[in-house]
Amino acid sequence: MLAYLKFELRRMYREPRLIILTVAMPVILFLALGGSIKGDTPEKTKEILAYLMVAWAAYGALLGTFSSGVGVSHERSAGWLRQLRITPLPPATVVITKAIACSLVAIPAVLVVSVIGMARNVDFSVGQLALLVLLMWLGSVPFALVGLAVGFVLPPNLAQPASFLVSFGLAFAGGIFIQSDDMPKTMQQIVEWSPSYRFTQAGYAVLQHDTQSGTGWAIIAGWALVFAALAALAYRRSAAAK
C-alpha cells in the first residue's frame, strides 16, 4: 500500500497543474473580493473576512480533492485500473490509497489562502493555522471519495459535467457561495446534514478558538463511510469491465 501511495504521490508531484489551479481559484477570489469587504465596524469586517477566508479555503480544498478523485476516470479508460485489478493489490487498498493521495491536494489551497488571510489581518495564530490545515485536510476526505466514486463510474467525457454538478452542490451546501444563515429555514436544516457544511464549520470553529461539535465530525465521518462504500462498489464494478 505504501509503495502504491508513493507511486501516486510522485505522479502528482510531477503534474502540479491541478494543485496550482486548486490554489489559484480561492486566491483569486480572495484578492478580487477580499479588499471590498466592509462590515459596520472594523471588528465586524474582520469577522466577515475570517469567515470568507475559511469558505474560500474550503472551496479550494473541496474542488481540488474532488476533481483529483474524478481524475481516476482517465486511469480507468486507459485500462490501468484493469491492470491493477489483476495484481494482488486488494480493491480496498486501491480506493483508500487514492483517497489519501487525492485528499492531500487540499493542503496547499488551505495553507496559501490562510497565509494571505494572515497578511490581510485576519486574526489567528500559527498554531491555529496548523490546526486549520490539519482539520481541513481530514475533512476533505469525503470529497476525495465521492470524486473517486464518480470517476470510477463515468467515462471522462461524462465525468466532467457530473463533477461540476456535484461540486457545485457541495459548495452551495457548504455555505461557500451564500452563508447558510442567509438561506431559508428548511434549506438550512437540510444543508446542516451535508459534509461540506460541517467541513466549513470545522474550519470556522478553529478561528473562533472553538472545536466543531462531535455531531459535526460524526456527520463528516458518516459521509466518508458512505462515499467510501460507493467508491469501493464503483471500483469493483468498473475496473473489471474497463
Add this chain to the structure above:
Amino acid sequence: MTDALKLTGVTKDFGSVRAVDGIDLSIAPGETVALLGPNGAGKSTTINMLLGLIEPTAGTVEVFGTNPHKAVRAGRIGAMLQDAGFVPNATVRELVELARAIYPKPLPTGQILQTADLTDIAGRRLDKLSGGQAQRARFAFALAGNPDLLVLDEPTSAMDVASRQAFWATMRSYAEGGRTVLFATHYLAEADDFADRVIVVSGGRIIADGTGADIKKAVSGRTVSFDLEGAGTVGLDRLPGVTAVDIRGDRALLRCDDSDATVRALVTSGRAFGNLEVAGAGLEEAFLALTSATSEV
C-alpha cells in the same frame, strides 16, 4: 499434481451472444500453451474469466486448484492484457518497482528490466513510450512478480517483426524456468514456434488441441478448384489426394491432402476442366476445416 489451470464446462453469454460455449480444458504446470483463434473466437473472454475479471455464466474456472480471485490475490498470476494501459507521469522503473512491491516474491529489478529489454529506457516516462516499448513495459509488469502462471493476450500485437522475435526469445527463456505460460494469438506460426501445445478456438469452442505439428498438418491441405465444363462430377472424389468435394455451380472445389497427386491425376484422366487453381488454406479456412472435422466426429 494440481493443474495450473482447469476449466470445466465454461460458458459465457453477453446478452444473447454466447462468447464462450462450453470449454473444458486442463493445463499442467510448466506447459507453454497457445490459444489460437481468429478475432471474436472467445480467446479474450476466456482469459478474462481465468483472471477473475468476468464471471462465467456457467461452469467453473480453477487456477492452481483455487478460484481465480484467490490465485490473483496470492500473486500466482501475472498477466499482460490486450487493452491495459498505463498512467502518465511515472517512469518504467517506477512501474516495475510498484509491481515488485505488490507481489510477494518478486524478481530483482535489474533482471526484470533486462528480461523485458527495458534497461536503456528505465528512466523514461510511460506516456513517452512507443507502441513496442509500451508492450514490453506491460510484459515487465506482468513478470515482475515472478508469477507461476503468465497469461498474455495477443502480446505481440503492437510489435514489428524484429521486436516480435526478440519478445518470443525472452518468453521462451522465462518459460524454461518451469512456469506455466498461456498466450492468445491469431498467428499460427507464433503458436507453432513458441508453444508446446496449441489449442484452437473458434466460435467459443475448442476445435483442436495438440502440438503445433498436429495443428499444422490439419491445416496444411490445399484446395484444387476448376470449372467442370460440362464434364460432370462423377469420380472426382476418387481422384488421389482428395479428402472432400464441394460443387458450387459449375465449379468443383476439391479439398486435398496431396494436391500434386490430385492435379497429376486430373490432367491424365482426360476429363475436361478450365481455370484450374490450387490454393493453400488460410488460417480462417483451416479453422473452418477443423470445425467441420470435429462436428463430423
